[in-house]
Amino acid sequence: MRIGRLAEASGVSRDTLRYYEKQGLIRADRWPNGYRDYPEGMVELVRLIRQGQSLGFSLKEIGALVQGLGGGLSQVEVEQLLRGKLAEIDARMKELSNLRAVVARRLAEACPLGLDAPGSLDPKRVAS
Amino acid sequence: MRIGRLAEASGVSRDTLRYYEKQGLIRADRWPNGYRDYPEGMVELVRLIRQGQSLGFSLKEIGALVQGLGGGLSQVEVEQLLRGKLAEIDARMKELSNLRAVVARRLAEACPLGLDAPGSLDPKRVAS
DNA sequence: CTTGACCTTAGACTTAACTCCAAGGTTTAC
DNA sequence: GTAAACCTTGGAGTTAAGTCTAAGGTCAAG
CATH class of the missing domain: 1.20.5 (Single alpha-helices involved in coiled-coils or other helix-helix interfaces)
Structure with missing residues (x-):
């Protein structure tokens, strides 16, 4: 799944997705041409991020949770x-x-x- | 009640209270010397604003509510x-x-x- | 083989919500 | 009466979270 498709499916802009990546909230594989490639389940994660945000959690807080679960x-x-x-x-x-x-x-x-x-x-x- | 007292009682900075006033969320009477004078109940309102904010509502949204209740x-x-x-x-x-x-x-x-x-x-x- | 719809990056710009600073007036404590 | 602790305004600076622009690479259709 390329970025445009994920943007459409999750309801956030391409720019925002790249921003989330820069902030360490999401990750993407790359095609040989450099295009980002997302798994289907990423839609779910992005929706969760938005939900957390709308409930008053900052990206940093959400990131800590997501990072913590994936990370060291x-x-x-x-x-x-x-x-x-x-x-x-x-x-x-x-x-x-x-x-x-x-x-x-x-x-x-x-x-x-x-x-x-x-x-x-x-x-x-x-x-x- | 002057601004410093309200700031202490409600847990927000003086600057923030002045900012809220500029945004139309709160109002203050004035002493002849220009100092702001708040009623006791203002503590409650400021706390409510903070609570609304921490739950993901913007100042604009909160302002619309508060303004609507007080206004035209x-x-x-x-x-x-x-x-x-x-x-x-x-x-x-x-x-x-x-x-x-x-x-x-x-x-x-x-x-x-x-x-x-x-x-x-x-x-x-x-x-x- | 070019047109249009994708994608890439880096970096500048925007908005909300503060936060700080400068320059100065007032009040309280000694 | 003067020093500390208040208060005033205006305006600049900061942070988070985008949003936009420029300059360019990729790919499918005609």
Whole structure:
């Protein structure tokens, strides 16, 4: 699979894929002519990278995880890395559920009667 | 409350608070000498902004929400904005739970025996 | 054998979100 | 009253994550 095909399949630009390679997030074999050659499964990995990113993880963090799994880390280190990531994901889910509650509460306030209760998000009326 | 106090209480730098103001995310009254004066509740709002950010929302998105709530949007528009945000949060929670499953699976694989199953995150061994 | 659609690299440019600096005014502590 | 610790503005610099451009190589179709 050449870069254009991977770009189309994964929904990121060619430039971005080359950038990810430079950052060590993905790898590519090469044809004799220098063209990059990706395995099918790369689509999955790139999608995972984008997903991680959209959830607030930096490329560096994602890279550390991906690198760690592929690279020179020991069994124990990989395990710790994964456990750490898992804890972080759990924390983030909790935060997200808090945020959801805040937005849902504000919706409940705004929706039925137009009441303006304290604790609003409104920066002009924030509680003194 | 002056800017230094808010910075300390909310855990962001003075510069960042001024930047948020420039971007329209927060507002401040002024003392006659020009110093910014924040209400207590501002701490809460700033924390919320940081939380939203750490969950992958841009300042622009957060600003639209905060602005919308404070600003010239109609009842219906605010309601739509909030519903949209809620849907987005739900989608993100689902993604996060997917990501959690991927990491947890990899941990289960890596942990007990060092087996290398297909579907790994490893960029060097991604399925062909 | 040339046209169009691919691919390569290196490097410049862009945007978001800070972060720092300079030059100066204010307030508090001694 | 002066030194330290605040505050102000404007503007420059930084980092991450792309995005774009230039100059050129490859390949299939007509």
